[in-house]
Amino acid sequence: MMNRTLPTVALVFCLSGTLFAQAPSPPYFGHSDDLAARLNRLEAETQTLRAEVEWLREHPVRLPAVDATPAGMSSTMVAPEADGGDYFTLEELRSEMKKLAWKKGDFKIVPYGLLWGNMVYSTQRTTPGSYTLFVHSADTSNEGEFIVDARNTRLGVDISGPRIPFFFCAPSGGKVEVDFQNSLLSTENKPTVMLRHAYLEMKNEEFRFLVGQTWDVISPLLPGMLMYSVAWDAGNIGYRRAQVRGERYLAFSDVSLLTAQLSANQQVFEDGNNVINGEAPNWPIIEGRAGWTIGQRGKGCLPITVGASGHVGEEQFDHVVLGANNQRRTWSGNVDLRIPLTERLGFQGEWFTGENLGAFLGGIGQGINPITLNPIRSTGGWFEVWFDWTPSLHSHVGYSVDDPNNNDVAAGQRNFNQCYFGNLAYDLTDKFWIGMEVSSWKTLYADRLPGDSVRCEFVAKYGF
Numbered sequence: 198m199m200n201r202t203l204p205t206v207a208l209v210f211c212l213s214g215t216l217f218a219q220a221p222s223p224p225y226f227g228h229s230d231d232l233a234a235r236l237n238r239l240e241a242e243t244q245t246l247r248a249e250v251e252w253l254r255e256h257p258v259r260l261p262a263v264d265a266t267p268a269g270m271s272s273t274m275v276a277p278e279a280d281g282g283d284y285f286t287l288e289e290l291r292s293e294m295k296k297l298a299w300k301k302g303d304f305k306i307v308p309y310g311l312l313w314g315n316m317v318y319s320t321q322r323t324t325p326g327s328y329t330l331f332v333h334s335a336d337t338s339n340e341g342e343f344i345v346d347a348r349n350t351r352l353g354v355d356i357s358g359p360r361i362p363f364f365f366c367a368p369s370g371g372k373v374e375v376d377f378q379n380s381l382l383s384t385e386n387k388p389t390v391m392l393r394h395a396y397l398e399m400k401n402e403e404f405r406f407l408v409g410q411t412w413d414v415i416s417p418l419l420p421g422m423l424m425y426s427v428a429w430d431a432g433n434i435g436y437r438r439a440q441v442r443g444e445r446y447l448a449f450s451d452v453s454l455l456t457a458q459l460s461a462n463q464q465v466f467e468d469g470n471n472v473i474n475g476e477a478p479n480w481p482i483i484e485g486r487a488g489w490t491i492g493q494r495g496k497g498c499l500p501i502t503v504g505a506s507g508h509v510g511e512e513q514f515d516h517v518v519l520g521a522n523n524q525r526r527t528w529s530g531n532v533d534l535r536i537p538l539t540e541r542l543g544f545q546g547e548w549f550t551g552e553n554l555g556a557f558l559g560g561i562g563q564g565i566n567p568i569t570l571n572p573i574r575s576t577g578g579w580f581e582v583w584f585d586w587t588p589s590l591h592s593h594v595g596y597s598v599d600d601p602n603n604n605d606v607a608a609g610q611r612n613f614n615q616c617y618f619g620n621l622a623y624d625l626t627d628k629f630w631i632g633m634e635v636s637s638w639k640t641l642y643a644d645r646l647p648g649d650s651v652r653c654e655f656v657a658k659y660g661f
Contacts, residue, residue, distance in 0.1 A: 303359040312659040313349035315425075318342070321650035323638065325380055330430040331561055331614050332640040332648030348377040348388040349425045364399040364406060371397040371409070378425070393437060405444040412437055413557070414458045414484040415506040416531045416547050420581050421593035423620050423634040423656045431614045431638075432577040432597035434529065434549050434559040439463040440484075454490040456504075459483075464512060465556045472567050474515045478524070482510030488533075499537035506531045512553060516570065525565060525572050527553035546580030546595075560601050561611040561640070573610075574602040589624040606643050613641035628660045 299306040315327070322338040323329040327346040353374030360366040373395050377388035396409025416435040419427050427433055442460035449455065462482040466475020486506035494500050509528045515521040529551030537543040551557075553572035555564030560575040581595025598615040606612045615638070622632030633655055640648040 305357045307355045307357075309353055309355065310661050311349075311351040312347075312661075313351065314345075314347045314657050315349065315423075316655045317344040317346070317652065318654075319650045319652045321648055323648075323650055323652065327380075327385075328424050328426040329616075329636070329638060329650070329652055330426060331611055332638045332650045334640075334642045334648050335646040336642075337645075338648075346385065348380070348385075351376045351393070353394070361399050364404075365401070367399040367401040367404070367406075369397065369399050372411075402448075403446055405442070405446075407440070407442040407444075410437055410439045411442075413462070413508075414440075414442065414460045414486045415508050415529060415557070416533055416549060417486070417488075417504070417506075418533050418535060418545055418547055420545075420579055420595055420597065420618075421583055421591075421620070422595075422618055422636075423622065423632045424618075424636070424652075424654060428579050428597040428616060428618075429558040430562045430599060431616050432579040432599045433547065434531070434554060434557045434577075436465070436556075436558050438465050438482075451494070452492055452500075454494065456486075456488040456490070458486045458488075458506075460485075462508075462510075464510060466512060466514060466564075472517055473565055474517075476513045476515065476522075478511045478513040480511065482508055482527070484508040499540065499543075501537070502533075502535045504533045506533070508551075508557070512556070512564065514565070516567075519570060523570060525553055525570070527551070527556070527564065527572070529554060529557065529559070541585040543583050544580070545583075546578060548578035550574075550576040559599060561599050561614045563601065563606065563610055566605060566607050566610070568607045571605060573605040576600055591622045591624075592620060594619040603643070608644040610643050611640055612643050613639075615639050622656075630658055632656045 299308075317327065318341065319326075319329070320341050321335070322333045322340060322342050324331055324333065326342060327344050327348065351374060353372060356371040356373075358369040358371075361369050374393040375390045376393055377390060379389040379391035392410065394409070394411050396407050396411050398405060398407040398409075400406070413435040416433070420433060422428060429436070440460045440462040442458065444459075445457045447455040447457070460483070462484055464475070464478050464482055466473075484506070485508075486504055488502055488504035490500045490502050492498065492500035507528065507530045509526070512525050512527055514523050514525075516523060529549055531547060531549045533545075533547045535543070535545040549559060551559065552574040553564040554560045554575055555562050555573075559577070560573045563573050565571070566573055577597070577599035579595060579597035581593050583591065583593045585591050596615070596617050599613075601610075601612050603612050616636050618634060618636035620632055620634035622630055624630045633653075636652045636654075638648075638650045638652060642648075
């Protein structure tokens, strides 16, 4: 922190010296119009300098020693270090910032993207194919498949705005992010846009208030799989939905932080195959989580995090035969744990239990029995170990399982789903990396043959 603070302070003093050195002598009191104009210009320049300093805090650069001569400083703010290091001028820094962000008044908009291509071979067909949720029964499909896909590609913008007085002058911001995995409305070579995130927030070190669509509060961890779907429907529950969320951060000490989260969420109904058609319920889905962070926090630290979360709500749906306005409860209880053992080795995992979890990617995507209309109970979870062989070579190995109650599923429905996975990823640069992942999947069915598939996937990602 000291290494970043000192260059920032030096930069502020240099900018201040430059500003005052260029300012002419103040006018005499009779020229009030000139004084007001110059004060306005000074305020505008001060706001610009503050924005630039804030950017430097977020994007530290190597700033050599400064010769702070207030009266005669040139446009070159810093001189080269004795060891011949790089130096940056004010104009160069402004030019770089323009490349990274758009500014509109008090708002800064930073575009980003992830170009993502993958190539997949599976020994038996899976759903949907370009990524895997479960394996088809051998009764219906027993052949392999080869897929090349680019629909995982993502585009987005991060937005930061002015402080909000009503929220204790907390900084405001937001995010919009899309990918192209709306496969129900598109073909492989004509993908359509799918909204991932769209929210606004006010956040500081003590609280966060968010409105919009983003990840669920429950079960917040994601396994380090290279595959797009990260074990959804196979033990990793939680997805994205519209919500109003509040968070509170209580730092009891430098090594103890409690995070409390609560949200009211829009219900999302899983695909009912035109038999069960979901409707908006009478009240929202309520999600909550309490998480405890143990250990020093910050860059280079290895704190342990453990959390307990859950949700409760109601689904409302129509059945094509059994009538309209059916209501069924949905709930879950969840535990998450992340333990970095060393700088290179760590463990993380989650466990869940609940019923009617199809909309949360639990119960292997099944929430309601279409014959009895009873909720399907399910229990499962996942764990993984990660290891960094070198700063550029990384591995994740893990297991995930989703086990619905056999008494709750109808004939032909899925009653067990598991996968083992292992991968190896290499960073060609800090923005471009490639990887290979092998996973073994097994899906069991009521009154049908199981599905077994070995999936091999090559992935290339390029971020900007």
